[in-house]
Amino acid sequence: xxxxxxxxxxxxxxxxxxxxxxxxxxxxxxxxxxxxxPDAERGRYIFFASGCAGCHATPEQxxxxxxxxxxxxxxxxxxxxxxxxxxxxQAGIGGWSRLDFANAMVRGVSPQGRHYYPSFPYTTYxxxxxxxxxxxxxxLDTVPPVETARxxxxxxxxxxVRRGVGLWKRLYLDGAPFVADPGLTxxxxxxAYLVQAxxxxxxCHTPRDWAGGLDTARWLAGAPNPAGEGRIPNITPHADGIAxxxxxxxxxxxxxxxxxxxxxxxxxxxxxxxxxxxxTDEDRAAIAAYLKTxxxxxxxx
Amino acid sequence: MFKAVIAAxxxxxxxxxxxxxxxxxxxxxxxxxxxxKNVGAAMGAAGNMVRGDTEFEPRAxxxxxxxxxxxxxxxxxxxxxxxxxxxxxxxxxxxxxxxxVLAKAESLRVATQAVIDAEPADLDTFRPLFAxxxxxxxxxHEDYRRPEE
Numbered sequence: 001x002x003x004x005x006x007x008x009x010x011x012x013x014x015x016x017x018x019x020x021x022x023x024x025x026x027x028x029x030x031x032x033x034x035x036x037x038p039d040a041e042r043g044r045y046i047f048f049a050s051g052c053a054g055c056h057a058t059p060e061q062x063x064x065x066x067x068x069x070x071x072x073x074x075x076x077x078x079x080x081x082x083x084x085x086x087x088x089x090q091a092g093i094g095g096w097s098r099l100d101f102a103n104a105m106v107r108g109v110s111p112q113g114r115h116y117y118p119s120f121p122y123t124t125y126x127x128x129x130x131x132x133x134x135x136x137x138x139x140l141d142t143v144p145p146v147e148t149a150r151x152x153x154x155x156x157x158x159x160x161v162r163r164g165v166g167l168w169k170r171l172y173l174d175g176a177p178f179v180a181d182p183g184l185t186x187x188x189x190x191x192a193y194l195v196q197a198x199x200x201x202x203x204c205h206t207p208r209d210w211a212g213g214l215d216t217a218r219w220l221a222g223a224p225n226p227a228g229e230g231r232i233p234n235i236t237p238h239a240d241g242i243a244x245x246x247x248x249x250x251x252x253x254x255x256x257x258x259x260x261x262x263x264x265x266x267x268x269x270x271x272x273x274x275x276x277x278x279x280t281d282e283d284r285a286a287i288a289a290y291l292k293t294x295x296x297x298x299x300x301x
Numbered sequence: 302m303f304k305a306v307i308a309a310x311x312x313x314x315x316x317x318x319x320x321x322x323x324x325x326x327x328x329x330x331x332x333x334x335x336x337x338k339n340v341g342a343a344m345g346a347a348g349n350m351v352r353g354d355t356e357f358e359p360r361a362x363x364x365x366x367x368x369x370x371x372x373x374x375x376x377x378x379x380x381x382x383x384x385x386x387x388x389x390x391x392x393x394x395x396x397x398x399x400x401x402v403l404a405k406a407e408s409l410r411v412a413t414q415a416v417i418d419a420e421p422a423d424l425d426t427f428r429p430l431f432a433x434x435x436x437x438x439x440x441x442h443e444d445y446r447r448p449e450e
Contacts (some may be wrong), residue, residue, distance in 0.1 A: 229392075230448030252352065256432070257439045262344040264435075266442030273439065 023166030025109040030099050036134045038098075043139025046132050048278035050125070050198040052140075054271045055082045058148065064274060067092070068146035073119055075226045077212060078155030080119040088145035101137040102130065108165070108173065115165035117153065118172070118212065127178035127197035172213035184293060187282075191290025194283060199276070204232045204268070207300070221297035230267075231301075238296035250288035251281065329379040330389045336372045336379070343368040344438070350424065351431050357424040362431075363417065369434065370413040377406045390447040402445060409437035 047053070053064035059071050066086070073080040086092040093101070100111040108115060108122035116122065125133075158164060178197045180189035195201050206214045207223035221241070222234030234241035242250065249260040254276040257265045265273055276284060343365035349355045350362060380402070385393045395402050412434045421427040 225448055233449070256435055258344070258348060258435065262341055262348045264438040264442045266439070266446045267448045270439045270443035 019167070020163075022170060023163050025107070025113050025115055025166060026169075027103040027107055027109045027113065028099060033099060033102055034130050036131050038134045038138035040135070040138040040142050042132075043135035043137065045279075046136045046198065047139050048275045049194055049283070050128075050136065051200060051272060051275045052085070052136075054268070054275060056085045058146065065143045066146055067140075067143060068148035070148055070151065073226070074228065075119070075212075077159040078153060080117060080153045080155075081151045083150050084146055084148050085140060086143060086146040087141050088147055091147050091149050092145060093140070094145060096137075098134055098137055102133055105133050105136075107175075108169065115162055115169070117155075117162075117165060118168065119153075121200040121203045123173055123214065124197060124200035124203060126173060126175060127193075129177070129197075132198075168211060168213070171211065181293075185289070187286045188289045188293050190283065191286035191288070192293075194287050195290055199272075199287070201235070205235050218297060218300065220291070220294055222299055227268075234297065234299050235291060236294050236297045237292050238298055240299040241296065242291070243296065247285065247288040247292060250291060251284045254279070254284040254287060255281065329381055329384045330387050330391070333376060333379045333384075333389070333391070336376050339372045340369050340438075343372075344435070347427075347431055348435075351428055357427065359420070359422050359427075362421065362427055366413045366416040366434070370410060370417060373406050373409045373413070377403055390449070392445050392447050395445045398444075402441070405437065405441045408440070409434065412437055 048064075053067070055071055055073070056067045056069050057064050057071075058066045058068035067084065068086060068091075069082040069084040071082040073082065084092040087094040089095050093104075096104075096111060103109045103111070104116065104120075105122060105125045105128065107126070108118065108120065110116060153160075178193050180192055184192060202214060202220060204226075205220045205222060206216065207218050207221070209215050220235050221238075223232045225232050237243045245253070245260055253259055253265060254273065256277070257270060257273040259265065264270070276287075346355075347362055347365040350357045380391075380395060380399075382396060385391045385396065412430075416427070416430040416434065419426065419430060421430060
């Protein structure tokens with residue numbers, strides 16, 4: 001009997017140890033990163049292409065470069081609170097090295113070696129080229145520092161155990177850089193990169209499974225709105241989606257926020273259009289071209 | 302010239318049909334929706350000219366801006382307390398931020414009045430004024446309209 005307890009104890013400790021090992025952060029080391037002369041002006045474009053301001057801009061003011069955070073993102077797991085990414089040395093990310101920044105964007109790991117929650121869409125940004133990551137950092141270094149202090153998330157158990165995000169990453173963060181499908185034209189491939197590595201369309205337009213990972217079999221086919229109101233629409237080229245939008249319609253919508261029948265894109269998509277309106281028409285057309293290539297899927301309600 | 306007159310006529314029919322839907326009603330929700338249908342039809346008429354899908358016709362553009370202008374003046378009178386309940390996409394936030402809602406409505410009125418006063422005679426003059434009007438649609442629908450089901 002006593003032996004049995006000892007054996008069970010050993011198994012429990014081994015299992016806990018294994019979980020601890022599996023859930024550990026996996027940051028880059030400085031040597032993993034290529035040399036690059038950062039270009040802040042290019043970074044400014046990447047900032048808008050990646051939609052950073054959509055969440056990180058201070059709410060209830062109109063300047064996309066005031067990045068004090070504070071917006072609340074309600075979800076099934078609790079309320080996430082968006083952090084300050086202005087270059088303020090204490091409140092923001094002012095003191096960060098390029099290694100710190102790359103670890104945050106690509107590995108979802110903080111400078112202190114802790115996991116970020118995937119409400120920060122590093123599942124998308126992990127596909128970004130290092131050059132783009134470093135150019136983005138160079139641009140973020142130039143915006144005004146904001147003093148707003150960080151307020152923590154408000155999550156329910158077990159999601160409030162941050163270490164557990166490490167296990168989640170084992171399932172949903174593959175660490176693979178962007179590779180264009182060889183069947184795509186140059187414009188479609190550019191659109192695919194913008195959607196899959198930067199604009200993070202899929203983070204809202206693709207449904208999530210029980211653990212909050214993207215259900216990639218239903219890529220861009222629409223999802224419940226995590227904020228509770230209505231649905232995030234299907235944007236695949238299916239009759240339930242936007243099959244009847246021409247590429248020109250999509251391009252125009254991303255520029256102006258108007259649908260083909262001149263209704264407006266509202267709610268959170270209005271914030272997205274603030275970013276996509278800053279892109280070149282060529283890039284908006286590339287996104288439209290790519291969206292026409294994704295598998296058409298019906299709504300799943 | 303003949304084509305332009307046909308285009309203008311088509312726009313008048315569209316806007317006219319939408320205007321006919323604006324039957325005075327005791328129901329503020331229905332009245333708001335009718336007004337917004339007018340605005341949508343007018344935006345479509347003007348927007349298709351800006352997109353180059355129809356020929357620019359100054360009178361049609363003018364009429365579209367007049368429609369939006371008068372619609373938004375009426376719209377703010379149709380927001381009684383409690384009228385977020387029912388078949389409406391109006392969010393309760395409207396009544397929690399009425400000063401902001403009224404300021405945004407006023408901004409749309411001013412933007413449309415600016416086009417009316419400018420009497421743009423060609424598309425290059427009309428386009429930036431129209432863009433200014435369009436910004437206002439988004440400004441309100443971002444915070445105050447429920448996403449579609």
